[in-house]
Amino acid sequence: MVAHLIGVLFDGISYGSLLFLIGVGLAVTLGLMNFVNLAHGAFAMLGGYSTVLVMSRYGVPFFLALPVAFVVSAAVGALLERTLYRRLYRASHLDQVLFSIGLTFMAISAATFVWGPTQQPVRVPSFLQGQVQIFGLDFGAYRLFLIGVVVVITLALGYLVERTRFGAQIRAAVDNQQVSAGLGINVDRIFCLTFALGSGLAGLGGGLGIEVLGLDPTFPLKYIVYFLLVAAVGGAGTISGPLATALILGVFDVAGKYYVPEIGAFVIYALMIVLLILFPSGLFGRRA
Amino acid sequence: MITRGILATAVASAVAFGASHAEAQNTIKVGAVLEVTGPFASLAKQMTNGMQLYMKQHGDTVAGKRIELIIRDTTGAQPDIARRLTQELIARDNVDFIVGFALTPNALAAAPVVTEAKKPTIIMNAATSVIVSRSPYMTRVSMTLPQVTAPIAEWALKNNIKKVFTLVADYGPGLDSEATFKKTFTAGGGQIVGEVRTPFTNPDFGPFIQRIKDAAPEATFIFLPAGEQAIAFMKGFQERGLPQAGIRLIGPGDVVEDDVLEAIGDVALGAITSHHYSMAHESPQNAAYVKAYTDAYGATARPAFTSVAAYDGMAMIYEVARRLNGVIDGDKAMEIIKGMKIDSARGAISIDPETRDVIQTVYVRRVEKKNGRLFNVEFDKIADVKDPK
Numbered sequence: 001m002v003a004h005l006i007g008v009l010f011d012g013i014s015y016g017s018l019l020f021l022i023g024v025g026l027a028v029t030l031g032l033m034n035f036v037n038l039a040h041g042a043f044a045m046l047g048g049y050s051t052v053l054v055m056s057r058y059g060v061p062f063f064l065a066l067p068v069a070f071v072v073s074a075a076v077g078a079l080l081e082r083t084l085y086r087r088l089y090r091a092s093h094l095d096q097v098l099f100s101i102g103l104t105f106m107a108i109s110a111a112t113f114v115w116g117p118t119q120q121p122v123r124v125p126s127f128l129q130g131q132v133q134i135f136g137l138d139f140g141a142y143r144l145f146l147i148g149v150v151v152v153i154t155l156a157l158g159y160l161v162e163r164t165r166f167g168a169q170i171r172a173a174v175d176n177q178q179v180s181a182g183l184g185i186n187v188d189r190i191f192c193l194t195f196a197l198g199s200g201l202a203g204l205g206g207g208l209g210i211e212v213l214g215l216d217p218t219f220p221l222k223y224i225v226y227f228l229l230v231a232a233v234g235g236a237g238t239i240s241g242p243l244a245t246a247l248i249l250g251v252f253d254v255a256g257k258y259y260v261p262e263i264g265a266f267v268i269y270a271l272m273i274v275l276l277i278l279f280p281s282g283l284f285g286r287r288a
Numbered sequence: 289m290i291t292r293g294i295l296a297t298a299v300a301s302a303v304a305f306g307a308s309h310a311e312a313q314n315t316i317k318v319g320a321v322l323e324v325t326g327p328f329a330s331l332a333k334q335m336t337n338g339m340q341l342y343m344k345q346h347g348d349t350v351a352g353k354r355i356e357l358i359i360r361d362t363t364g365a366q367p368d369i370a371r372r373l374t375q376e377l378i379a380r381d382n383v384d385f386i387v388g389f390a391l392t393p394n395a396l397a398a399a400p401v402v403t404e405a406k407k408p409t410i411i412m413n414a415a416t417s418v419i420v421s422r423s424p425y426m427t428r429v430s431m432t433l434p435q436v437t438a439p440i441a442e443w444a445l446k447n448n449i450k451k452v453f454t455l456v457a458d459y460g461p462g463l464d465s466e467a468t469f470k471k472t473f474t475a476g477g478g479q480i481v482g483e484v485r486t487p488f489t490n491p492d493f494g495p496f497i498q499r500i501k502d503a504a505p506e507a508t509f510i511f512l513p514a515g516e517q518a519i520a521f522m523k524g525f526q527e528r529g530l531p532q533a534g535i536r537l538i539g540p541g542d543v544v545e546d547d548v549l550e551a552i553g554d555v556a557l558g559a560i561t562s563h564h565y566s567m568a569h570e571s572p573q574n575a576a577y578v579k580a581y582t583d584a585y586g587a588t589a590r591p592a593f594t595s596v597a598a599y600d601g602m603a604m605i606y607e608v609a610r611r612l613n614g615v616i617d618g619d620k621a622m623e624i625i626k627g628m629k630i631d632s633a634r635g636a637i638s639i640d641p642e643t644r645d646v647i648q649t650v651y652v653r654r655v656e657k658k659n660g661r662l663f664n665v666e667f668d669k670i671a672d673v674k675d676p677k
Contacts, residue, residue, distance in 0.1 A: 004502075011494040018491070109325070117329035119515055119551035130527055140494075140527045211523070213491050214516020214551070218327045222489055222516075258495035265458070265487035 006137060008255050014143035016250020017150040020243055022223060023230030024153065025202030027242040030231045032161070032174055033194055035085065036093050038098040039231050040202050040227050041220030042107035047073040047203025048215040049111065052120045062124050069207035070200040077199020081192050089191070104220045111217035122210040142211055149208060150243070153201070157239045170194050228266070233275050235282015244283050245275070313417040316353045316609055316616060318602075319360065319377030320388040321398060322523040326364030330515075331390040331594050334547060335385070335412050338591070338598030339387070341417035341584055342606075350606050351614035358383065367397035374398040378405045384616040385410065387601055390594070392416040392460060406534040406618030408608070408625065410601040413594050416464060417675050420644050425618055427625050429596035429604060429637070429643040431564050432675040433461055434468040437511075437540045439670045440562035441472035444507060444538060451481045452523040452538075453505040455496060455521075457512045458485040465511040465540055473509075481505045490517065493524040500535065501528055507536040514545040519552045536560060541664060545654055547592040549662045555656045556662060564648050565593035577633035593634070600632045640674060647674050 026040040047069035054060040054068050068167050084103075088096050128145050131138040161167035172180045173190045181187045206219070214221060229249060234242030256267030275283065305446070320339065322332040339582050341355060348355045358381055360373040370389070377383045378401065386402050386409040389395035395414040399422035402409040411419055411428040415436075420426045444452065452473060454554055456462035462485065482503045484496050508530070512518045525537060541563020544556055567578055567590055581591040607628065608621045626641040637648040652668035 007498060008495065010499070011492075015492045015494065101535070112325070112329060119330075119519060119548055121551040121553055123553065131529060138529070142527070143494075212520060213544055214519050216515065217329070221329075223491065225489075226491065254492070254495045257492075258499060261496065261499065262486045265490070 003137060004258075008139075008258050009251060010139055011143070011258075012251030012254035013247055014140065014147055014250070015145075015254050016247035017146045018212055019226055019230050019250055020083075020150055020246035021146065021153070022202075022205040022213070023227045023234075023246060024239070024242055025198045025200070025205060026227045026231040027234055027239065028157075028198035028201060029195060031234065031238070031242065032170060033198070034174060035089065035195075036096040037085075037100050037198070038097055038224065039103040039107065039220070039223055041222075042104050043073045043077055043177065043199040043202035044206030044209070044223075044227075045107060045111060045215070045217070045219040046076060047206035048210050048219065049115060049120070050203065051207035051210060052122055052215065055122065056068070062128075066204060066207045070204040073203025073206070074196040074200030077202075078192055078196040080199075081195040082146065085190075085195060086191065107220060108217045117217055120210070120215040122215070124211050128211075130218070131235075135230075146208065153204075154239060154243055161239060166190075166193075170262075227273055229262075233272055233279075233282060234286050235279070238284045241282050241284035289624055302507040314353055315356045315382060316350070316369070316385075316605075316614065317356045317358060317383040318385045318387055318605060319358050319374070319381060319383035321360055321362060321370050321373050321377070321386065321394060322388040323364055323390045323394070324359065324361035328364060328390050328488060329627050330547065332361075332388075334592050334594035335388065335598035337391065337581070337585055337589075338412075338595035339527055339602045341595070342599045342602035343407050344584065346606060350609045351612075353591070353608070353609065353614040354481060355605070359388075359561045362391075362394050365391050365393050367393040371397040371401060374401045378402075383407070385605055385621075387598075387605070388412055389414045392419060395419045395426075396422060399426060402426065408616070408618055408621040410604060412598045412601045415458065417645075417677060424644075425622060426637055427604075427622070428646050429601045429630070429639075430593070431646060431648070433464045433540065433542075434677070435646075435648075435673050435675045436467045436542075436563050436650055437468040438472045438562075438676050439652065439673065440509070440538050440540060440560070441478070442476065442670070443560070443562060443652045443668060444473065444509075445478055449506045449536065449538075450477070451479050452507050452509050453482040453484075453500045453502065453503050454480060454509045455484045455486060455512075456510065457490075457517060459488050459513075461542075462511045466509075469509050472676075486512070486517075488513075491519045491520065494528075497521070497524045497528050497530065498586035501526075501530055501533060504533065505535060507538050509638065510539045510543060511538065512543055514542050514548045518543045520550065522555040522559070531558060541566070541653065544663065545592045545594075546590045546666055547594075549655070549664070550590070552662075554657070557657065558656045559656075560652065561664065562650050562652050563593065563620055563664070564650050565596050566651065566653050566660070566664035566666055568635060568653075568665050569651070570666070571633070571652060573631060574633040596633050600630050600637065603630055604628060643675070646677050649674055651671065 029037040050067045050069045050072040055065045128142045173187045230242045234245040253268040257264030325331045362370045390413040392414045402425050405425040409426045413430045415433040417432045456466040537559040541561040546567040629638045635649045649671045651666040652671045653664035653666045656665045
């Protein structure tokens with residue numbers, strides 16, 4: 001019984017970690033920059049394809065392919081920010097939605113054209129496969145790895161946003177562009193870098209996610225609900241909000257599916273509704 | 289999505305319109321209603337490949353007429369679009385045959401249209417039993433889900449598997465295969481020790497797989513869309529050590545479709561499935577088919593059952609055109625189709641004269657590695673299987 005409970009908790013936390021990884025990039029672009037970027041999944045997909053490509057074509061090991069995924073997505077994100085996204089910062093949210101969903105469809109068609117509609121394989125190192133025994137309990141190796149990555153990313157992002165000068169500039173620029181610019185902050189540059197950061201995180205999530213979520217051209221739409229869940233319930237402007245959200249949703253989702261599989265699929269959505277009613281601006285929402 | 293589809297159709301029909309008048313008398317037109325874009329694009333791709341491969345191999349002229357293939361995109365499971373495209377193909381493009389349909393809802397939507405227009409219609413994939421009964425002008429060259437599912441239940445019973453846990457995706461085909469398996473398996477004395485229906489988009493199978501492990505059945509029966517769902521499930525199945533716990537993985541072959549098998553990877557090894565086609569099927573016909581397919585679409589391309597059905601459907605059209613001397617009449621065409629035999633890459637198949645549905649051998653296969661690649665290797669078979677109804 002206790003073993004079951006620990007198992008469910010562990011699976012839930014690792015599932016939550018996955019939700020966080022694919023959603024944290026959106027928490028940056030939507031949460032910090034207040035841009036409704038529905039094309040988030042397209043950047044994640046780009047990271048996924050980068051991972052697959054450098055691994056299969058150039059024989060790059062999985063651990064080196066992940067930074068590549070981050071860099072490629074970040075670079076493309078920066079490029080698109082300079083050329084397209086920046087024009088819409090002041091536009092209404094509806095315009096942003098239309099633009100970014102259009103971009104998503106273009107990404108889907110482009111990916112189908114270049115890589116074809118089939119699933120892409122990924123081979124993670126063998127020590128990340130199977131289970132490891134800790135205190136007599138079995139834990140999935142890849143799941144442990146995901147949790148580890150989340151800890152690292154959370155600490156790094158938390159430090160970046162809350163403790164560094166760059167982070168302070170982001171928060172200032174998001175809160176009030178004019179005053180920030182007046183104080184000598186290069187708002188343009190900050191926004192570009194932040195967007196690149198969000199896109200890069202999306203790409204990293206995409207690369208890490210293939211093992212669990214698979215990768216085909218419909219990726220950006222298939223998981224859009226999960227990205228939005230994490231960012232919306234988590235609330236704008238923090239990293240801890242989306243993290244807490246992802247973990248809570250993960251644990252409840254897994255518990256629901258394990259103990260009451262008949263309705264398990266609905267638990268995550270029911271919880272979302274409850275959380276949004278209780279905390280309309282997100283769990284740790286920072287009102288802008 | 290919808291706007292994209294309309295735009296694609298508009299462009300495609302504009303192109304086709306210009307060509308249609310000049311050669312109307314000298315062509316036999318085949319209108320394909322397919323899920324070219326959207327989540328089921330990989331099925332449509334295989335089917336298009338199959339049809340075009342047949343035309344490439346056999347020339348595009350038969351009985352003095354040129355065969356012209358017109359492809360229309362439903363953009364996914366969109367019955368209303370499928371219905372409209374079928375109407376347009378018949379009314380505007382004057383097609384002689386309607387073919388395609390990867391998905392059941394699209395095929396069902398087209399049924400009343402083709403009945404009214406008396407157009408011979410070849411279902412090249414959609415696998416719900418009921419489809420062909422909806423129109424006397426419909427036939428099927430692919431398979432029905434019960435047809436390929438029941439044999440794995442029989443195989444399990446024969447091999448002393450008495451306790452099975454079922455896990456299927458919560459959508460039409462999933463529920464159909466679950467029902468067929470349960471019926472055949474329990475009728476033969478088997479016992480279902482647990483059942484789960486998983487959401488259609490389900491990123492994590494962990495909790496479900498843990499439940500299965502705790503229930504300790506002798507085998508797990510699964511039906512999931514071949515794609516990331518099957519991949520995720522099989523990875524979880526291995527990760528949690530179910531094979532080591534003596535739990536086997538069985539199901540209909542859709543889950544380990546040849547096209548997706550390499551993406552699933554080694555975790556699929558040992559899965560036992562029943563299906564009507566494997567690219568590893570040993571016969572001169574299949575060797576020739578696989579070679580032609582890889583010659584045409586690249587060395588790493590893998591023909592799946594979807595391409596074979598489309599290829600055979602095209603063979604059917606050529607045969608009908610030959611027998612009718614190039615003048616296609618709906619009723620006469622259906623008379624020829626009823627009872628037709630085709631020497632397919634999967635083995636000989638025939639069309640049941642009464643139901644117009646396919647009768648074929650269903651094989652039991654195991655996922656094995658040969659020369660570093662994964663295949664469904666056949667080791668048992670049941671001949672002349674009809675849709676069990």
